[in-house]
Amino acid sequence: MANLIVNGGRPLNGTLRPNGNKNAVLPMLCATLLTEAQVTLSNVPDITDLAKFIDYFRSIGSEVDYDRAAETLSIKHPAKLTDDAIERLPLRIRSAIMLLAPILLRHGHLRFDVDAKGCALGIREIDPHIAILRTFGAAMAPGDHIDLTLDGRPDAQSIWAEYASVTATETFLLIAAMARGTSVLTNAASEPHVQALCHMLVEMGARIEGIGTSRLSVTGVETLSGATCRVPDDHHEVATFLALGGVSGGRVTVETDILDEMPLILDQFAKLGLQFETAPGAVTVTGWTREVTPPLTAQMTPKIEAAPWPYFPADLLPQAIGVSVGCKGDVMFWNKVYEGAMGWSAELAKFGVRCHLSDPHRLIVFGNNKLKPAEVEAPYIIRVVVGLLIAAIQIDGQSRILNAGPVRRAHPRFIENLTALGADIRWEE
Ligand SMILES: CC(=O)N[C@H]1[C@@H](OP(=O)(O)OP(=O)(O)OC[C@H]2O[C@@H](n3ccc(=O)[nH]c3=O)[C@H](O)[C@@H]2O)O[C@H](CO)[C@@H](O)[C@@H]1O
Numbered sequence: 001m002a003n004l005i006v007n008g009g010r011p012l013n014g015t016l017r018p019n020g021n022k023n024a025v026l027p028m029l030c031a032t033l034l035t036e037a038q039v040t041l042s043n044v045p046d047i048t049d050l051a052k053f054i055d056y057f058r059s060i061g062s063e064v065d066y067d068r069a070a071e072t073l074s075i076k077h078p079a080k081l082t083d084d085a086i087e088r089l090p091l092r093i094r095s096a097i098m099l100l101a102p103i104l105l106r107h108g109h110l111r112f113d114v115d116a117k118g119c120a121l122g123i124r125e126i127d128p129h130i131a132i133l134r135t136f137g138a139a140m141a142p143g144d145h146i147d148l149t150l151d152g153r154p155d156a157q158s159i160w161a162e163y164a165s166v167t168a169t170e171t172f173l174l175i176a177a178m179a180r181g182t183s184v185l186t187n188a189a190s191e192p193h194v195q196a197l198c199h200m201l202v203e204m205g206a207r208i209e210g211i212g213t214s215r216l217s218v219t220g221v222e223t224l225s226g227a228t229c230r231v232p233d234d235h236h237e238v239a240t241f242l243a244l245g246g247v248s249g250g251r252v253t254v255e256t257d258i259l260d261e262m263p264l265i266l267d268q269f270a271k272l273g274l275q276f277e278t279a280p281g282a283v284t285v286t287g288w289t290r291e292v293t294p295p296l297t298a299q300m301t302p303k304i305e306a307a308p309w310p311y312f313p314a315d316l317l318p319q320a321i322g323v324s325v326g327c328k329g330d331v332m333f334w335n336k337v338y339e340g341a342m343g344w345s346a347e348l349a350k351f352g353v354r355c356h357l358s359d360p361h362r363l364i365v366f367g368n369n370k371l372k373p374a375e376v377e378a379p380y381i382i383r384v385v386v387g388l389l390i391a392a393i394q395i396d397g398q399s400r401i402l403n404a405g406p407v408r409r410a411h412p413r414f415i416e417n418l419t420a421l422g423a424d425i426r427w428e429e
């Protein structure tokens with residue numbers, strides 16, 4: 001178990017760049033399986049989920065040239081995949097589910113017996129993925145495992161999804177890019193990482209309309225070409241560094257080209273008293289008033305709601321909760337996506353935080369807490385480790401976050417980056 005020891009109450013100051021987005025690089029890697037040509041990615045984050053994918057690809061005979069320092073990765077897959085390779089999908093990462101469509105397209109058969117849970121945020125459904133593959137003509141054999149067969153290149157399909165799922169939209173994109181004709185997905189997810197996959201598939205030869213909207217129209221091609229693509233900066237990490245800098249009482253600048261993705265995210269953190277200045281290519285947190293912006297509608301509780309993009313992202317709610325524990329007013333957090341994403345709030349009491357979990361989706365954090373350092377335990381949820389750290393770093397004295405390892409799934413050199421800004425924080429393995 002990897003724990004974090006944090007000596008809080010020290011201001012962070014400085015400038016840094018965010019890393020590439022985990023939730024973009026992994027589907028982009030899955031898309032590389034759709035071509036036998038070489039694909040090169042830049043701005044590739046050095047994270048443990050990536051390492052699992054690289055190990056998997058090497059185990060199936062792919063040539064992977066990963067330059068950690070340059071943050072580039074070139075990959076070329078073998079013309080034929082073996083049955084054995086198919087059954088060794090990477091474990092305990094949600095993104096493994098996006099290997100299904102490309103493997104089915106390349107191999108024609110797939111036996112799926114894998115834990116594709118990802119974080120412990122709630123039940124991570126595989127149904128929408130399997131439904132999409134079946135709609136495109138995959139036959140499912142009865143039995144304990146998911147056993148799918150796809151006979152040749154599929155015909156285009158029109159699908160209206162029950163909800164806007166990020167990874168299911170990506171499964172749709174991956175299969176539609178090679179289908180015969182124009183496929184349409186209505187109620188598509190539109191997160192920046194979904195858009196990044198669309199742009200990559202266009203680069204490889206597919207035609208896609210509606211990128212960034214809830215209806216995607218994809219004209220597939222028989223052969224996709226190689227491509228050179230940049231993984232977009234991680235908007236979660238931009239917000240995370242700003243939140244940490246602000247609550248520490250310091251001034252932190254994040255340089256990035258994704259400021260157009262940040263307005264709502266910055267607005268929601270500003271509701272918690274964080275102050276920002278933006279300039280071309282950079283955003284700086286300049287202070288923290290701790291005041292919660294009161295709604296003009298007096299009977300409303302100030303709230304931050306997370307839902308599919310372009311709402312505030314569910315993967316940033318724990319970080320906002322981490323900020324709110326030091327605020328002077330009450331805030332309600334509403335996770336409209338996951339049913340298991342708030343249970344960890346019980347840990348906040350150890351820091352002296354008063355909060356009320358109204359139901360599995362809604363948490364009220366009360367203001368004016370008398371905070372104290374504490375030993376807290378993170379669940380297997382990447383962003384909750386960060387949320388607990390944001391709480392700990394604003395409290396004078398030593399805190400310990402148990403089971404903080406999941407942060408390495410998405411944030412490379414995280415502790416090194418914070419140390420360079422002046423944080424007193426270290427791993428205890
Ligand atoms: C590898 C990857 O990209 N993981 C991300 C992806 O996971 P993932 O693609 O698994 O998440 P989904 O978008 O499918 O949503 C997760 C769950 O939320 C519920 N749901 C979602 C949308 C909705 O409109 N209604 C609804 O009920 C469903 O139970 C669903 O199973 O998107 C999540 C939501 O942004 C992020 O937290 C994950 O980091």
Ligand SMILES: C=C(OP(=O)(O)O)C(=O)O
Nearest residue numbers: 094095118119315382383
């Ligand atoms: C929930 C996350 O990832 P995953 O879906 O891979 O568990 C996350 O990135 O915060």
